[in-house]
Amino acid sequence: MKLVRFGPPGHERPGIWIADAFGPDAPGILDVNAMAFDIADYDAHFFAHGGLRRLPALLAEPRRVVVRADGVRLGPPVARPGKIMALGKNYAEHAREFGGPPAVVPVVFSKAVTSLNGPYDPIRLPPVSRHVDGEVELAVVIGRPARRLAEETALEVVAGYCVLNDVTDRDAQRAAQQWFYGKSFDTFCPLGPWLVTADEVPDPHALRMFSRLNGEPLQAGTTAEMIARIPRILAHISAGITLEPGDVIATGTPAGIGSARNPPRWLQPGDVLETGVEGLGTQRAVIERER
Numbered sequence: 001m002k003l004v005r006f007g008p009p010g011h012e013r014p015g016i017w018i019a020d021a022f023g024p025d026a027p028g029i030l031d032v033n034a035m036a037f038d039i040a041d042y043d044a045h046f047f048a049h050g051g052l053r054r055l056p057a058l059l060a061e062p063r064r065v066v067v068r069a070d071g072v073r074l075g076p077p078v079a080r081p082g083k084i085m086a087l088g089k090n091y092a093e094h095a096r097e098f099g100g101p102p103a104v105v106p107v108v109f110s111k112a113v114t115s116l117n118g119p120y121d122p123i124r125l126p127p128v129s130r131h132v133d134g135e136v137e138l139a140v141v142i143g144r145p146a147r148r149l150a151e152e153t154a155l156e157v158v159a160g161y162c163v164l165n166d167v168t169d170r171d172a173q174r175a176a177q178q179w180f181y182g183k184s185f186d187t188f189c190p191l192g193p194w195l196v197t198a199d200e201v202p203d204p205h206a207l208r209m210f211s212r213l214n215g216e217p218l219q220a221g222t223t224a225e226m227i228a229r230i231p232r233i234l235a236h237i238s239a240g241i242t243l244e245p246g247d248v249i250a251t252g253t254p255a256g257i258g259s260a261r262n263p264p265r266w267l268q269p270g271d272v273l274e275t276g277v278e279g280l281g282t283q284r285a286v287i288e289r290e291r
């Protein structure tokens, strides 16, 4: 299933994306809350209380409530996760272009949850930002509480996967010598379009990924290049930190980021940035300057 949250910012409703609901190129969204009043949102409570297991029955319901998807805004597919964590230098080629060796021990940092953005929402550069670029990443969404996971069974706690763009202000990142601030500006974490449930992603380490700026290819890679793979990432983090339902973990970015090119390709107002992972959809963001 492809889970979406639809509606205006702050008032999204939980839904299920149906690609051909109204015909071959006419997608629809099953309105989950209209059919199951107690499912208020795709939040920690939903994942912790078996919400995912209830959705197939709603899809099979003869009198299901489906709205047309055209013109409907999508929000990030997870509501207010407890934490967003991310891996630095987890692709060897990218580590080299960023300047430095690939990570031996996973480098874990976090992004503020207030940086979340819808998959087609504009990315807004604050007046102070001059040198910003994007990073396409595969994100893992946690489905149940977990601590001290073994690598062999770690994938059992994954609810699903989505695209995450780890937008970064490079000046702020370098000046702070610590990544949280420069990676946490408002709108700097587009997530979605869908949360694709784990059963539909048989091998999360075999997905092509790309980013494009104004149609020009920037990043191209595959999740096969990850240095620490998802089981190791989950075991490493959960050795000391409790993972909670709804938590989001971004697993690193492949080579080709705009800032590492010659000349560099910084995000400018009016640019269109697309970021996609095979099977998980493509985000499209217009860059704006905040006034």
Ligand code: ZN
Pocket: 086, 087, 088, 135, 137, 166, 250, 252, 253
């Ligand atoms: Zn990143």
